[in-house]
Structures are given as structure tokens and as C-alpha cells.
Amino acid sequence: MHPEDKGLHALYAEDPVTADRRLWGREVDPLSRRGFLKRSSLVAMSLALGASIPFARFMPGGLIPAAFAQSDEPFAIDGKEGLRVLNDRPINAETPAHLLDDDVTPARHMFVRNNGLPPEPATIDPGQWTLEIAGESCLTPTTFTIAELKERFETHSYQLQVECGGNGRSEFVPSASGNQWTIGAIACPRFTGVRLRDVLEACGIADDAVYIGYYGADRHASGAADKEAISRGVPMAKALEDESLIAWAMNDEDIPYQNGYPLRLVCGGWPGSVSGKWLKKIVVRNQKHDGAKMAPPSYSVPANPVAPGTELTDDDYVTIHSMPVKSLVTFPSSGVEHALGDPLEVRGQAWAGDLSVAEVYTSIDFGITWQKATLKEAPNRLAWQRFTTQVAFPEPGYYEVWTRAVDENGQSQPMVVPGWNPKGYLNNACHRIAVQVA
Numbered sequence: 056m057h058p059e060d061k062g063l064h065a066l067y068a069e070d071p072v073t074a075d076r077r078l079w080g081r082e083v084d085p086l087s088r089r090g091f092l093k094r095s096s097l098v099a100m101s102l103a104l105g106a107s108i109p110f111a112r113f114m115p116g117g118l119i120p121a122a123f124a125q126s127d128e129p130f131a132i133d134g135k136e137g138l139r140v141l142n143d144r145p146i147n148a149e150t151p152a153h154l155l156d157d158d159v160t161p162a163r164h165m166f167v168r169n170n171g172l173p174p175e176p177a178t179i180d181p182g183q184w185t186l187e188i189a190g191e192s193c194l195t196p197t198t199f200t201i202a203e204l205k206e207r208f209e210t211h212s213y214q215l216q217v218e219c220g221g222n223g224r225s226e227f228v229p230s231a232s233g234n235q236w237t238i239g240a241i242a243c244p245r246f247t248g249v250r251l252r253d254v255l256e257a258c259g260i261a262d263d264a265v266y267i268g269y270y271g272a273d274r275h276a277s278g279a280a281d282k283e284a285i286s287r288g289v290p291m292a293k294a295l296e297d298e299s300l301i302a303w304a305m306n307d308e309d310i311p312y313q314n315g316y317p318l319r320l321v322c323g324g325w326p327g328s329v330s331g332k333w334l335k336k337i338v339v340r341n342q343k344h345d346g347a348k349m350a351p352p353s354y355s356v357p358a359n360p361v362a363p364g365t366e367l368t369d370d371d372y373v374t375i376h377s378m379p380v381k382s383l384v385t386f387p388s389s390g391v392e393h394a395l396g397d398p399l400e401v402r403g404q405a406w407a408g409d410l411s412v413a414e415v416y417t418s419i420d421f422g423i424t425w426q427k428a429t430l431k432e433a434p435n436r437l438a439w440q441r442f443t444t445q446v447a448f449p450e451p452g453y454y455e456v457w458t459r460a461v462d463e464n465g466q467s468q469p470m471v472v473p474g475w476n477p478k479g480y481l482n483n484a485c486h487r488i489a490v491q492v493a
């Protein structure tokens with residue numbers, strides 16, 4: 056049996072160093088690690104945490120305290136602040152949860168997910184930039200400048216979720232290759248542009264149109280000039296929604312370079328990969344788009360649940376459409392110290408892809424009991440929703456605040472990592488923060 060097939064708990068018992076690297080990308084303090092091997096090691100775990108764990112009796116075996124997941128690595132990406140860099144070639148960087156506390160994600164805090172080599176900044180001239188609309192199901196292929204888009208079509212603004220399909224990948228066991236996103240490949244800024252629908256209709260959509268695909272100005276990581284890094288798309292119904300935008304602005308400013316300046320597609324609520332950056336061309340297709348990273352296993356999951364580690368063939372997969380329900384505690388940040396007696400104000404964001412979020416709950420006893428939070432409505436469809444709640448702690452010690460959202464169809468976030476899949480997509484397990492109550 057491959058060591059990865061035994062599950063994390065077994066791997067910790069056998070080879071804790073490898074298990075740490077798999078889970079955290081580094082080795083953790085041995086004292087901390089020893090703590091979660093067995094419940095009998097509670098003393099060691101409490102020592103490492105510097106506090107007792109009042110709800111220890113409810114703590115799932117093998118649970119690694121959220122307090123151990125913190126990292127304050129330095130970084131430097133032009134125009135970005137506070138992001139955790141996962142890869143610098145190409146640049147991939149995620150946002151710590153506490154920097155997602157704004158209702159509208161500021162540009163400096165929006166994550167970056169690059170598949171290839173972005174166009175050189177010096178080669179980008181928004182005055183010269185063109186967008187070509189073509190494809191076998193486009194009746195009148197047309198090329199627009201950005202000025203022409205602004206002039207010919209009505210301008211719309213929406214706050215839209217962009218979440219990478221691989222957000223949460225780091226928690227899958229056996230681990231999936233790719234950027235080890237933890238929770239921060241999500242943002243919800245406000246985009247301004249024209250409706251994709253208006254532009255496509257102006258160019259004539261043939262009756263046989265089923266899909267659109269995008270092409271960006273970035274190139275494949277190999278540097279090959281004729282090879283796309285990524286060229287994905289959405290079915291016609293998603294493309295024609297009011298909120299699907301060809302955007303030139305984010306939060307009333309130019310879109311940041313790393314997020315697709317000067318023009319990008321935004322189809323909110325679906326894997327971020329459908330929202331093409333540095334947008335140059337859109338094709339209307341009479342078949343499912345077949346650009347780079349459209350075929351399985353990219354942005355695809357098994358049509359039916361599979362055992363972790365199962366090998367699949369292309370026919371076993373379906374392409375991901377809407378992202379699942381999810382939530383994040385954005386205040387306080389994990390590891391906060393709190394005085395016993397005062398209730399702790401907890402707030403965060405919740406979203407559910409194409410759907411709205413109906414309820415958000417928090418738990419301080421490892422998911423045994425749940426308290427309903429106050430939830431705001433979204434400013435528009437496909438934007439995340441703010442939740443707030445007050446949490447009271449019964450005695451001093453180490454706590455975790457867990458948060459769980461439920462979508463309008465009654466689907467809840469799972470408490471543990473859901474449906475293993477080869478590429479590590481769609482992990483919408485509950486978010487947890489550590490709180491030390493003294």
C-alpha cells in the first residue's frame with residue numbers, strides 16, 4: 056500500500072515529519088505535533104497551545120488545532136499587500152482570512168492565480184488593446200477597442216466572487232499536485248464593464264451556439280509563443296447572465312496588472328478559471344469549448360464519489376460549474392487572545408456560487424452545538440454575504456470558532472474535507488480559527 060493511502064492519522068503515527076510536510080508544507084514543532092496523535096496526549100497539546108481545551112472531549116481524534124496553521128511569511132508582489140506567496144513562477148498568492156474582512160475586497164488584497172506568463176507590463180497599452188469576438192457560432196465577428204466597448208454598450212457594475220476551483224486543495228489526502236491553496240483563493244471586489252451578453256448579441260449568436268471560450272494575452276509557462284496557458288469558458292446560459300461582465304475596472308480603478316489589466320472576463324460564482332484575464336478574444340462555440348485546461352482532469356471532479364487515491368479515466372469526470380457553499384471567519388484573525396467574560400464579536404463572509412446563502416452558524420465546541428449568526432443579504436447576485444455573531448466562552452482555555460454556511464437549497468458546508476478528487480478541487484470544509492480565552 057502506498058503510504059498516502061493510509062490516511063493522515065495513520066501517517067502521523069508512522070512518519071510525523073512527512074505527515075507535517077504534506078499537511079502544512081513544513082514541519083511543525085514536535086511538541087505541537089505529538090499533541091494530536093492521541094487524546095491521551097491532550098496534556099502535550101494543551102502545553103503547546105499554552106492553554107487547556109475546555110471542549111477537548113468533543114475534539115475529533117487527529118484534529119490539528121487551527122492555532123498551528125499560522126504563518127507570517129514575507130512577500131513582495133507589486134500592488135499587493137499581505138498575500139502569502141505559494142509560487143513565484145508563475146506568481147500564485149493567497150489572502151489570509153483576516154485580510155478578507157472588507158465588504159468589498161480591496162485590490163491590494165485580491166489573490167493572484169497565474170497559470171502561465173502574463174504579458175509584459177510594457178507591452179500593455181489600454182488605448183491600443185483590442186477584444187476580438189469570433190468563433191464558428193458568431194454571425195458577425197467583430198473587433199472592439201476598449202473605448203468602443205465603453206461607447207457602444209451600457210456600463211454595469213457588480214460585486215462578484217472569484218474563487219479558485221483549487222481553493223482548499225492543501226487539505227486533501229492523498230495530496231493533489233498544484234498550488235497548495237489553504238483558504239485564501241477567494242475575493243469579492245466590484246467589477247465594472249459591459250455585459251458579455253450585450254457584446255455577443257451585437258455580434259450575432261448563431262442558433263447552434265452552446266459555449267463560449269476566452270483567450271488571454273498571457274502565454275504558456277514554457278514560453279512557447281503559440282501555446283495558451285489557459286483558455287476556458289462557460290455554457291451559453293452562464294455567459295448570457297446579467298452579471299457576466301467584460302470588465303475594465305475593479306473597485307472604480309484600473310484592474311490590477313496581476314488580476315488581468317486592462318480587460319478581463321468575470322463570470323462570478325464559478326471556478327475563477329472561467330474568468331479570463333488580459334482578455335484578447337472570445338469565441339462563440341457550437342460545441343463545448345476545447346481550449347487549454349478545459350479537458351479532465353483540469354477543473355473537473357468525479358461525477359460520482361470515489362475512494363481517496365482512485366485513478367480515473369476522462370469519462371469519469373464532469374466539468375465544475377457553480378462553486379459550493381462556503382464561509383470564512385475574517386474577524387478576529389486566528390490565534391487571537393480574548394478576555395473571559397466579554398462576548399467575542401465574530402464576523403466573516405459566506406457565499407454559495409450561483410446560489411445565495413440562507414444561514415450561517417458558528418460552533419465553539421468542535422461542531423457539537425451551533426449558534427445561528429446574523430446574515431446580510433448580498434448587494435447583488437453572485438456577491439458574498441456578511442455574517443456577524445457574538446460568541447460567549449464558559450471558561451478560560453483554547454477554543455476554536457468554526458463556521459458553517461448553508462445555501463438556499465439547504466446544502467451545508469461539511470465539517471471535514473469533502474469528496475476527494477485527483478486535482479483537489481471544491482474543498483468547502485468549515486473554516487476554523489483559534490481563540491485563546493484568558
Ligand SMILES: Nc1nc2c(c(=O)[nH]1)N[C@H]1C(S)=C(S)[C@@H](COP(=O)(O)O)O[C@H]1N2
Pocket residue numbers: 165166167168169170171217218219220270271272273284285313314315326327328329330331332333
Ligand atoms: N488569461 C488568464 N486568465 C486566467 C488565469 C490565467 O492564468 N490566465 N487564471 C485563472 C484562474 S485559475 C483563476 S482562479 C482566476 C484568478 O483570478 P485572479 O488572479 O485575478 O485572482 O483567473 C483565471 N483567469
Ligand SMILES: [Mo]
Pocket residue numbers: 168218219220221326327328
Ligand atoms: Mo483557479
